[in-house]
Amino acid sequence: MTKAMSVAAKTKQIVKKHGNDKSGMIAVLQDIQETFNYLPKEALKAAAKAMKVPFSRVYEAATFYTAFSLKPRGKNIVKICLGTACHVRGASALQDKFERTLGIKPGETTEDNKFSLETVNCVGACALGPVVVINTDYHGQVTMKKIDKMIDNINKEGAR
Ligand code: FES
Numbered sequence: 001m002t003k004a005m006s007v008a009a010k011t012k013q014i015v016k017k018h019g020n021d022k023s024g025m026i027a028v029l030q031d032i033q034e035t036f037n038y039l040p041k042e043a044l045k046a047a048a049k050a051m052k053v054p055f056s057r058v059y060e061a062a063t064f065y066t067a068f069s070l071k072p073r074g075k076n077i078v079k080i081c082l083g084t085a086c087h088v089r090g091a092s093a094l095q096d097k098f099e100r101t102l103g104i105k106p107g108e109t110t111e112d113n114k115f116s117l118e119t120v121n122c123v124g125a126c127a128l129g130p131v132v133v134i135n136t137d138y139h140g141q142v143t144m145k146k147i148d149k150m151i152d153n154i155n156k157e158g159a160r
Contacts, residue, residue, distance in 0.1 A: 134154070
């Protein structure tokens, strides 16, 4: 089975799970991203076909929401909150630190595919600001020191 076939087959299963219907499009896209860690073009095409909607419609939804990524992402997604509460507590300095340590800018992935960096606006944990979310783990009151530790831990454990 080629890679493209397996992506399409897997996508078909996902669409089926959501009732083979366009009303579940966002949930389908979320599931596709969860499965492949981004939205591969083959998957979007297969999803459009299975839901019987034009590809442009699926593509539009995929590009509208910032939570979706059309580019392959690293195994570990680092999201820095730049919402107001986190911003006033120094989130941009944390962003600088992540950029320098990982050698990438938001929207980019390290060459070894280990980390992708993203920025978000408020993750709903303002009281804990500044907040950084790594994969599904929320880290509050993040300091420069904590960043080194967080990255070290992932490098040691390999996280995902
Ligand atoms: S502003 Fe960062 S969690 Fe709300």
